[in-house]
């Protein structure tokens with residue numbers, strides 16, 4: 605009998621679905637996203653494997669609903685703050701994730717967001733559309749940004765993405781790099797008011813990791829008071845961010861809707877890797893290429 609798997613959304617690159625269909629009995633959720641909790645709890649029951657995303661919170665409740673059949677959880681993401689790993693370990697459930705294949709895309713997005721924030725690209729584009737450009741024509745002190753050349757760049761957590769960003773910044777004449785290592789303890793630390801207070805008023809803060817890494821109220825304070833100059837965020841709390849959230853009202857805050865790995869080839873590679881992880885965990889003759897625990 606083929607292993608039974610649940611995929612919690614149907615807009616996954618086809619290669620992953622095809623791979624899974626060849627060897628498994630596949631149940632794909634077809635409704636609007638994310639999969640409603642009651643449906644997830646009902647349909648995970650009796651499954652051997654679960655193919656999920658960072659929008660699915662997989663905790664004890666889901667694992668209980670799945671029952672003893674569940675052997676593998678495979679997330680199509682490198683981040684795993686949506687997974688209760690301790691619960692999975694205690695039930696001998698294998699967990700797969702998708703590191704490495706999205707590092708380049710995330711590093712590129714980080715650089716794009718850094719440049720867009722420091723040179724105020726979204727504000728400048730708005731001036732073009734709202735008539736501001738027509739009124740000022742061109743101005744010697746109009747739309748002034750901050751350059752990377754001669755600057756100091758700090759990287760919090762020199763992991764896969766941090767190293768890839770560092771490598772890409774080599775061409776920008778950065779004067780000095782500061783970084784922290786990537787031990788779990790440090791990464792769990794909150795980037796709080798003290799951290800912002802220690803920065804220069806000219807600082808540009810970029811976050812492409814997880815919103816939860818930052819004390820967001822402290823960040824809003826830092827942006828409102830001019831304690832730091834600007835922020836560019838691809839991740840925040842909550843996601844999706846309500847359109848009337850305070851962050852959306854700050855002119856010195858550039859916001860993106862969590863698109864770090866949203867690149868064509870990258871998402872295909874992530875989907876394929878997540879499928880291979882699921883198959884590797886379920887089938888005797890295969891290995892999990894990226895097992896988290």
Ligand code: GLV
Pocket residue numbers: 658680681682683684706864865
């Ligand atoms: C994206 O945020 C991921 O974790 O893959």
Ligand code: GLV
Pocket residue numbers: none
């Ligand atoms: C800018 O376009 C300049 O000519 O200085």
